[in-house]
Amino acid sequence: MKNHIDERRVISVIVMNESSVLSRITSLFAARGYNIESLTVAPIPNSDMSHITIATKGSSRLMEQVTKQLHKLIPVYKVIEHEEMVEKEMVLAKFPIAENLADISVLSAAYNGGVVNVGEEMIIVMVADEPKRIKHFIEASQRYNPCEVVRGGVVAIER
Template identity: 35%
Template sequence: MKHTLSVLVEDEAGVLTRIAGLFARRGFNIESLAVGPAEQLGISRITMVVPGDDQIIEQLTKQLYKLINVLKVQDITEVPCVERELMLMKVNASSANRSEVLELAQIFRARVVDVAEDSLTLEVVGDPGKMVAIVQVLNKFGLREIARTGKVALTRESGVNTEFLKLLESKVEGLGTRG
């Protein structure tokens, strides 16, 4: 299972290197990594997606707390969160298929950020599932390049789990079509 960890660290040189080294020494892969300033000056938030079971993640959390400069580690996998990722993608788009590429991009609310004679560069923002979906849909045209930021996430203060609401909504819609 993939876990999302939110780690608050002091904004000091070498913190990310020490964290990456900890994972490397234990043979763990970081599938997604995003780092940036947090709400407080001098503090950064690291959001990581790491594969592993609950026991492994618990052990990694304990090891992270042993590192200097690590202030807080939170496994937010099962916590209601807002998750987003940014992706830039360069797609083949000749005059013959450009309108179809644009139509599909619009469905995903992707923005065109560069236009060339035979390609379009799109900016896509959304949850990681959206990124996978648009790649699958546009792959048939030929993807020249993709750059992704990695997932960033914050827990929902409302506590509302939107995944649960989507599931509930689909069940209610299914009941309504039985009439």
């Protein structure tokens, strides 16, 4: 069998806004043992459709099968297997106020972000960047003892 190398893939699925549509998609992955790395959903403005972005791993043969199976679902309008895309992910991170705030602020600015909230005990920053760089940001932020990091999942758009 050719094309059996597992690669990271990002697909966009355009679906009708229905109550059970997300579970149809995730159970399709689950039933076949395909892994979902990240998944985001949001309604498409001025339509009755939603845009789902799924990051997963698999061979091109597997991805072809996934794409076709997704297409078969009645509420699925379109499946886009991204090749040339702009891909972004957002992350929120919370640090103790006692840490070096200037450093944290510079760090998040370096990754397309900044401080979004400051409380009595905590400071919260938001950054939005490519998933690979998000990983770097999280690594770099470790020295400031983050108490909580929440990743938003990937969104992508074809160039």
